[in-house]
Amino acid sequence: MHMKTVILEASKTENITLCADVIKGGGLIAFATETVYGLGANALDEKAVEGIFKVKGRPFDNPLIVHVASVDDVEPLVSSIPDVFKILADRFMPGSLTLIMEKSNIIPDNVTAGLDTVAVRMPNHPAALAFIRAAGCPIAAPSANPSGSPSPTKAIHVLSDISGKIPYILDGGDCIVGLESTVLDISGDVPRILRPGFVTFEELNDLLENVENPRDVLSGKTDIESIEAPKSPGIKYRHYSPKTPLTAVVGLPDDTAKYITSRMDNDTAALMFDDYTFSHPNVVTYGNSRDYSAQATRLFDALRTLDTLGTTAIYAQTPSENGLGIAIANRILKAAGENIVEVD
Numbered sequence: 001m002h003m004k005t006v007i008l009e010a011s012k013t014e015n016i017t018l019c020a021d022v023i024k025g026g027g028l029i030a031f032a033t034e035t036v037y038g039l040g041a042n043a044l045d046e047k048a049v050e051g052i053f054k055v056k057g058r059p060f061d062n063p064l065i066v067h068v069a070s071v072d073d074v075e076p077l078v079s080s081i082p083d084v085f086k087i088l089a090d091r092f093m094p095g096s097l098t099l100i101m102e103k104s105n106i107i108p109d110n111v112t113a114g115l116d117t118v119a120v121r122m123p124n125h126p127a128a129l130a131f132i133r134a135a136g137c138p139i140a141a142p143s144a145n146p147s148g149s150p151s152p153t154k155a156i157h158v159l160s161d162i163s164g165k166i167p168y169i170l171d172g173g174d175c176i177v178g179l180e181s182t183v184l185d186i187s188g189d190v191p192r193i194l195r196p197g198f199v200t201f202e203e204l205n206d207l208l209e210n211v212e213n214p215r216d217v218l219s220g221k222t223d224i225e226s227i228e229a230p231k232s233p234g235i236k237y238r239h240y241s242p243k244t245p246l247t248a249v250v251g252l253p254d255d256t257a258k259y260i261t262s263r264m265d266n267d268t269a270a271l272m273f274d275d276y277t278f279s280h281p282n283v284v285t286y287g288n289s290r291d292y293s294a295q296a297t298r299l300f301d302a303l304r305t306l307d308t309l310g311t312t313a314i315y316a317q318t319p320s321e322n323g324l325g326i327a328i329a330n331r332i333l334k335a336a337g338e339n340i341v342e343v344d
Contacts, residue, residue, distance in 0.1 A: 005163045007155050010127035010172040019170050020134035023048075028055060028165075030144035030158045031131050032172025033123040035096050035181050035198065036151040036300070037158050038067065038141030039166070040131075043077075046108035049140050053110070055165045058147040063113040064140040065098050065181070066120050069132035074120055077138060079104050082186045084208060091207060094124035096177050096198035100185040111140050117187045127172035143180065144169075150240050150303040150335070153178050157304060178297035179327050184211070196327035198296065240300070240335040242307040244269070246314040248336035250329070251343040253289045253317065259343045260315040269306045271316040271332075282309050289317075292324035299328060303335065 008015035010032060019029045026048040028041050039055060041048035043066045053060055068074055071089045075081060078101040088099060103118035112118050120138075123129065132139050143151040145161045152158045155171035182197030184204060192212040193201060205211045249256040257276040264270060269282035273289035286302040287294030306314050318332045319325040333340060 002164045007169045010170045023135040031170040033128045034125045035177045037144040039144035040139040040141035043138040043140035056147045061113045067139045093122040096181045098181045098183045150300040247339040255343045256317045267312045269311040269314045
Protein backbone atom coordinates (compact mmCIF):
# COMPACT_ATOMS: atom_id res chain seq x y z
CA MET A 1 0.00 0.00 0.00
CA HIS A 2 1.79 3.14 -1.17
CA MET A 3 0.24 6.58 -1.54
CA LYS A 4 1.47 10.15 -1.43
CA THR A 5 1.31 11.53 2.10
CA VAL A 6 0.45 15.24 2.29
CA ILE A 7 0.89 17.56 5.29
CA LEU A 8 -2.20 19.76 5.75
CA GLU A 9 -2.46 22.82 7.98
CA ALA A 10 -4.94 22.11 10.76
CA SER A 11 -5.87 25.80 10.96
CA LYS A 12 -7.91 25.50 7.74
CA THR A 13 -11.48 24.20 8.15
CA GLU A 14 -11.48 22.52 4.73
CA ASN A 15 -8.46 20.43 5.79
CA ILE A 16 -10.21 19.29 8.98
CA THR A 17 -13.23 18.31 6.84
CA LEU A 18 -11.06 16.44 4.34
CA CYS A 19 -9.38 14.43 7.12
CA ALA A 20 -12.72 13.74 8.83
CA ASP A 21 -14.04 12.34 5.53
CA VAL A 22 -11.07 9.92 5.37
CA ILE A 23 -11.98 8.67 8.87
CA LYS A 24 -15.66 8.30 7.87
CA GLY A 25 -14.50 6.20 4.89
CA GLY A 26 -12.56 3.81 7.14
CA GLY A 27 -9.12 5.36 6.54
CA LEU A 28 -6.28 6.57 8.77
CA ILE A 29 -5.12 10.12 9.58
CA ALA A 30 -2.15 11.36 11.60
CA PHE A 31 -3.05 14.37 13.73
CA ALA A 32 -1.49 16.68 16.32
CA THR A 33 -2.40 16.55 19.99
CA GLU A 34 -0.72 18.40 22.85
CA THR A 35 1.17 15.21 23.85
CA VAL A 36 2.44 13.57 20.62
CA TYR A 37 1.09 13.09 17.08
CA GLY A 38 -1.51 10.31 16.90
CA LEU A 39 -2.35 7.81 14.15
CA GLY A 40 -6.14 7.80 14.16
CA ALA A 41 -9.00 5.63 12.91
CA ASN A 42 -12.70 5.34 13.74
CA ALA A 43 -12.60 3.56 17.11
CA LEU A 44 -15.92 1.82 16.40
CA ASP A 45 -14.76 0.35 13.06
CA GLU A 46 -12.81 -2.86 13.66
CA LYS A 47 -11.35 -3.02 10.13
CA ALA A 48 -10.20 0.62 10.24
CA VAL A 49 -8.54 0.00 13.61
CA GLU A 50 -6.73 -3.02 12.14
CA GLY A 51 -5.07 -0.57 9.73
CA ILE A 52 -3.39 1.20 12.67
CA PHE A 53 -1.66 -2.01 13.76
CA LYS A 54 -0.52 -2.73 10.20
CA VAL A 55 0.91 0.74 9.54
CA LYS A 56 2.74 0.82 12.89
CA GLY A 57 3.81 -2.83 12.96
CA ARG A 58 2.22 -2.82 16.42
CA PRO A 59 1.66 -6.02 18.42
CA PHE A 60 -2.07 -6.84 18.62
CA ASP A 61 -1.93 -7.33 22.40
CA ASN A 62 -1.05 -3.65 22.90
CA PRO A 63 -4.31 -1.72 23.52
CA LEU A 64 -5.12 1.67 21.98
CA ILE A 65 -6.36 4.92 23.52
CA VAL A 66 -9.75 6.21 22.35
CA HIS A 67 -9.90 10.00 21.87
CA VAL A 68 -13.14 11.95 22.35
CA ALA A 69 -14.13 15.57 21.78
CA SER A 70 -16.31 16.05 24.88
CA VAL A 71 -16.93 14.52 28.30
CA ASP A 72 -20.42 13.48 27.11
CA ASP A 73 -18.83 11.28 24.43
CA VAL A 74 -17.36 8.98 27.11
CA GLU A 75 -20.60 7.44 28.41
CA PRO A 76 -21.46 5.29 25.34
CA LEU A 77 -17.94 3.82 25.37
CA VAL A 78 -18.05 2.44 28.92
CA SER A 79 -20.34 0.01 30.71
CA SER A 80 -20.46 2.17 33.84
CA ILE A 81 -19.01 5.50 34.97
CA PRO A 82 -16.88 5.17 38.14
CA ASP A 83 -17.52 7.64 40.97
CA VAL A 84 -14.12 9.30 40.57
CA PHE A 85 -14.67 9.96 36.87
CA LYS A 86 -16.43 13.32 37.34
CA ILE A 87 -13.73 14.68 39.67
CA LEU A 88 -11.02 13.72 37.17
CA ALA A 89 -12.98 14.86 34.09
CA ASP A 90 -13.66 18.29 35.65
CA ARG A 91 -9.94 18.79 36.12
CA PHE A 92 -8.31 16.92 33.20
CA MET A 93 -10.78 16.81 30.31
CA PRO A 94 -9.42 18.17 28.06
CA GLY A 95 -5.92 17.23 29.22
CA SER A 96 -3.01 14.81 29.16
CA LEU A 97 -4.75 12.14 31.25
CA THR A 98 -6.10 8.83 29.91
CA LEU A 99 -8.67 6.99 32.03
CA ILE A 100 -9.19 3.22 31.94
CA MET A 101 -12.75 2.00 32.61
CA GLU A 102 -14.90 -1.07 31.93
CA LYS A 103 -15.78 -0.96 28.22
CA SER A 104 -19.21 -1.09 26.60
CA ASN A 105 -19.99 -3.58 23.83
CA ILE A 106 -19.70 -0.98 21.03
CA ILE A 107 -15.89 -0.99 21.36
CA PRO A 108 -14.26 -3.58 19.03
CA ASP A 109 -11.97 -6.15 20.68
CA ASN A 110 -8.90 -5.05 18.72
CA VAL A 111 -9.07 -1.55 20.30
CA THR A 112 -8.73 -3.05 23.79
CA ALA A 113 -6.51 -6.05 22.89
CA GLY A 114 -9.39 -8.29 23.99
CA LEU A 115 -9.56 -6.78 27.49
CA ASP A 116 -12.84 -5.77 29.15
CA THR A 117 -11.49 -2.26 29.79
CA VAL A 118 -11.03 0.71 27.46
CA ALA A 119 -8.63 3.68 27.70
CA VAL A 120 -10.23 7.09 26.98
CA ARG A 121 -8.88 10.63 26.75
CA MET A 122 -9.96 14.07 25.58
CA PRO A 123 -6.92 15.83 24.08
CA ASN A 124 -6.15 19.43 25.00
CA HIS A 125 -5.55 20.67 21.45
CA PRO A 126 -8.07 22.74 19.46
CA ALA A 127 -7.27 21.10 16.10
CA ALA A 128 -7.52 17.58 17.54
CA LEU A 129 -10.91 18.38 19.09
CA ALA A 130 -12.18 19.98 15.86
CA PHE A 131 -11.03 16.91 13.90
CA ILE A 132 -12.72 14.41 16.26
CA ARG A 133 -15.95 16.46 16.22
CA ALA A 134 -15.90 16.63 12.41
CA ALA A 135 -15.32 12.88 12.14
CA GLY A 136 -18.42 12.32 14.29
CA CYS A 137 -16.93 9.31 16.09
CA PRO A 138 -14.38 8.51 18.78
CA ILE A 139 -10.86 8.15 17.35
CA ALA A 140 -8.57 5.28 18.37
CA ALA A 141 -4.99 6.52 18.14
CA PRO A 142 -1.55 5.44 19.33
CA SER A 143 1.50 7.56 18.44
CA ALA A 144 2.02 8.02 14.68
CA ASN A 145 5.34 6.20 14.33
CA PRO A 146 6.65 2.67 13.76
CA SER A 147 6.17 0.62 16.92
CA GLY A 148 9.11 0.90 19.33
CA SER A 149 10.73 4.06 17.91
CA PRO A 150 10.69 7.59 19.42
CA SER A 151 7.24 9.19 19.33
CA PRO A 152 6.63 12.05 16.84
CA THR A 153 6.22 15.57 18.21
CA LYS A 154 6.33 17.40 14.84
CA ALA A 155 4.48 16.75 11.56
CA ILE A 156 7.83 16.25 9.83
CA HIS A 157 8.62 13.36 12.23
CA VAL A 158 5.44 11.60 11.09
CA LEU A 159 6.32 12.20 7.44
CA SER A 160 9.77 10.69 7.84
CA ASP A 161 8.34 7.68 9.74
CA ILE A 162 5.24 6.59 7.81
CA SER A 163 5.21 8.53 4.55
CA GLY A 164 3.40 6.61 1.81
CA LYS A 165 1.21 4.68 4.27
CA ILE A 166 -1.44 7.33 5.06
CA PRO A 167 -3.00 10.09 2.91
CA TYR A 168 -2.74 13.08 5.26
CA ILE A 169 -0.98 14.46 8.32
CA LEU A 170 -3.04 17.14 10.07
CA ASP A 171 -0.35 19.60 11.14
CA GLY A 172 -1.34 21.36 14.35
CA GLY A 173 2.20 22.55 15.09
CA ASP A 174 4.84 21.10 17.40
CA CYS A 175 3.43 19.24 20.42
CA ILE A 176 3.74 21.45 23.49
CA VAL A 177 3.78 18.62 26.08
CA GLY A 178 5.92 16.20 24.09
CA LEU A 179 5.28 13.05 26.19
CA GLU A 180 2.36 10.64 25.98
CA SER A 181 -0.51 11.03 28.43
CA THR A 182 -0.55 9.67 31.96
CA VAL A 183 -2.67 6.50 32.08
CA LEU A 184 -4.81 6.04 35.20
CA ASP A 185 -6.82 2.86 35.73
CA ILE A 186 -10.09 3.70 37.52
CA SER A 187 -11.81 0.40 36.71
CA GLY A 188 -11.00 -1.08 40.14
CA ASP A 189 -11.42 0.04 43.75
CA VAL A 190 -8.17 2.00 43.88
CA PRO A 191 -7.04 4.35 41.06
CA ARG A 192 -3.71 3.09 39.73
CA ILE A 193 -1.18 4.79 37.45
CA LEU A 194 -0.17 2.44 34.63
CA ARG A 195 1.94 4.88 32.62
CA PRO A 196 3.50 8.11 33.89
CA GLY A 197 3.02 11.26 31.82
CA PHE A 198 2.52 15.00 32.01
CA VAL A 199 -0.13 14.71 34.75
CA THR A 200 1.92 13.70 37.80
CA PHE A 201 1.21 11.30 40.66
CA GLU A 202 1.31 14.28 43.05
CA GLU A 203 -1.43 16.11 41.11
CA LEU A 204 -3.63 13.01 40.99
CA ASN A 205 -3.07 12.09 44.61
CA ASP A 206 -3.84 15.65 45.79
CA LEU A 207 -7.17 15.31 44.00
CA LEU A 208 -8.12 11.73 44.96
CA GLU A 209 -5.86 10.93 47.97
CA ASN A 210 -5.63 7.17 47.33
CA VAL A 211 -3.78 6.79 44.03
CA GLU A 212 -1.53 3.75 43.64
CA ASN A 213 1.85 4.59 42.17
CA PRO A 214 3.63 1.36 41.25
CA ARG A 215 7.22 2.61 40.86
CA ASP A 216 8.40 -0.59 39.18
CA VAL A 217 6.04 0.03 36.24
CA LEU A 218 6.71 3.76 36.20
CA SER A 219 10.48 3.50 36.23
CA GLY A 220 10.42 1.26 33.19
CA LYS A 221 12.07 -1.54 35.16
CA THR A 222 9.11 -3.95 35.11
CA ASP A 223 9.76 -7.62 34.45
CA ILE A 224 8.37 -7.62 30.92
CA GLU A 225 7.75 -11.38 30.79
CA SER A 226 5.33 -11.16 33.71
CA ILE A 227 2.89 -8.96 31.79
CA GLU A 228 0.54 -11.11 29.73
CA ALA A 229 -2.13 -8.62 28.70
CA PRO A 230 -1.07 -5.04 29.43
CA LYS A 231 -3.99 -2.74 30.25
CA SER A 232 -2.13 0.30 28.99
CA PRO A 233 0.05 1.20 26.02
CA GLY A 234 3.70 1.68 26.94
CA ILE A 235 3.98 -1.08 29.52
CA LYS A 236 4.99 -4.33 27.89
CA TYR A 237 7.19 -3.54 24.92
CA ARG A 238 10.47 -1.71 24.43
CA HIS A 239 9.42 1.78 23.31
CA TYR A 240 10.77 5.14 22.26
CA SER A 241 14.09 3.65 21.11
CA PRO A 242 16.41 5.28 18.59
CA LYS A 243 18.10 2.87 16.16
CA THR A 244 21.48 3.57 17.80
CA PRO A 245 21.90 1.62 21.09
CA LEU A 246 21.15 3.93 24.02
CA THR A 247 22.43 3.67 27.60
CA ALA A 248 20.48 5.45 30.35
CA VAL A 249 22.84 6.95 32.92
CA VAL A 250 21.03 7.38 36.24
CA GLY A 251 22.21 9.40 39.25
CA LEU A 252 22.89 12.97 40.36
CA PRO A 253 23.54 15.29 37.38
CA ASP A 254 27.14 16.03 38.44
CA ASP A 255 27.91 12.30 38.59
CA THR A 256 26.11 11.32 35.36
CA ALA A 257 27.85 14.17 33.49
CA LYS A 258 31.27 12.98 34.70
CA TYR A 259 30.49 9.41 33.71
CA ILE A 260 29.37 10.39 30.21
CA THR A 261 32.18 12.88 29.44
CA SER A 262 34.79 10.28 30.38
CA ARG A 263 33.37 7.90 27.77
CA MET A 264 33.00 10.23 24.80
CA ASP A 265 34.86 9.66 21.54
CA ASN A 266 34.06 10.13 17.83
CA ASP A 267 31.75 7.09 17.78
CA THR A 268 29.78 8.14 20.84
CA ALA A 269 26.89 10.59 21.24
CA ALA A 270 25.34 12.07 24.38
CA LEU A 271 21.96 13.42 25.46
CA MET A 272 22.71 16.06 28.10
CA PHE A 273 20.96 18.67 30.21
CA ASP A 274 21.56 22.24 28.97
CA ASP A 275 23.54 23.14 32.11
CA TYR A 276 25.83 20.09 31.76
CA THR A 277 26.60 20.32 28.06
CA PHE A 278 30.23 20.19 26.92
CA SER A 279 32.12 20.85 23.71
CA HIS A 280 31.74 17.83 21.46
CA PRO A 281 30.10 17.54 18.00
CA ASN A 282 27.85 14.66 19.11
CA VAL A 283 26.22 16.28 22.14
CA VAL A 284 22.49 17.10 21.95
CA THR A 285 20.78 18.90 24.84
CA TYR A 286 17.15 18.71 25.92
CA GLY A 287 16.52 21.22 28.69
CA ASN A 288 17.94 22.42 32.01
CA SER A 289 18.42 19.70 34.66
CA ARG A 290 15.64 21.29 36.74
CA ASP A 291 13.27 22.11 33.85
CA TYR A 292 11.22 18.93 33.40
CA SER A 293 8.70 20.62 31.08
CA ALA A 294 11.45 21.55 28.61
CA GLN A 295 12.94 18.05 28.84
CA ALA A 296 9.53 16.51 28.10
CA THR A 297 8.92 18.77 25.09
CA ARG A 298 12.37 18.25 23.59
CA LEU A 299 13.15 14.59 24.44
CA PHE A 300 11.81 12.73 21.40
CA ASP A 301 13.12 15.29 18.90
CA ALA A 302 16.55 15.04 20.60
CA LEU A 303 16.53 11.22 20.35
CA ARG A 304 15.74 11.50 16.64
CA THR A 305 18.59 14.00 16.13
CA LEU A 306 21.02 11.71 17.97
CA ASP A 307 20.08 8.93 15.59
CA THR A 308 21.27 10.98 12.59
CA LEU A 309 24.83 11.44 13.89
CA GLY A 310 26.11 8.06 12.70
CA THR A 311 27.54 6.99 16.07
CA THR A 312 27.56 3.48 17.54
CA ALA A 313 26.39 4.43 21.05
CA ILE A 314 24.33 7.08 22.84
CA TYR A 315 24.60 7.92 26.56
CA ALA A 316 21.59 9.70 28.06
CA GLN A 317 21.68 11.87 31.18
CA THR A 318 18.48 10.81 32.96
CA PRO A 319 16.42 13.06 35.30
CA SER A 320 15.60 12.12 38.88
CA GLU A 321 12.35 10.24 39.38
CA ASN A 322 10.10 12.82 40.99
CA GLY A 323 7.16 14.79 39.62
CA LEU A 324 7.27 15.02 35.83
CA GLY A 325 10.85 13.69 36.00
CA ILE A 326 9.39 10.19 36.51
CA ALA A 327 7.69 10.29 33.10
CA ILE A 328 10.85 11.48 31.32
CA ALA A 329 13.03 8.91 33.10
CA ASN A 330 10.45 6.25 32.19
CA ARG A 331 10.79 7.04 28.47
CA ILE A 332 14.61 7.03 28.58
CA LEU A 333 14.75 3.78 30.59
CA LYS A 334 12.27 2.17 28.19
CA ALA A 335 14.39 3.32 25.24
CA ALA A 336 17.50 1.86 26.90
CA GLY A 337 16.04 -1.59 27.53
CA GLU A 338 18.70 -3.48 29.51
CA ASN A 339 21.34 -0.75 29.09
CA ILE A 340 21.01 1.12 32.40
CA VAL A 341 23.97 2.42 34.42
CA GLU A 342 23.44 3.73 37.95
CA VAL A 343 26.31 5.96 39.11
CA ASP A 344 26.91 7.03 42.72
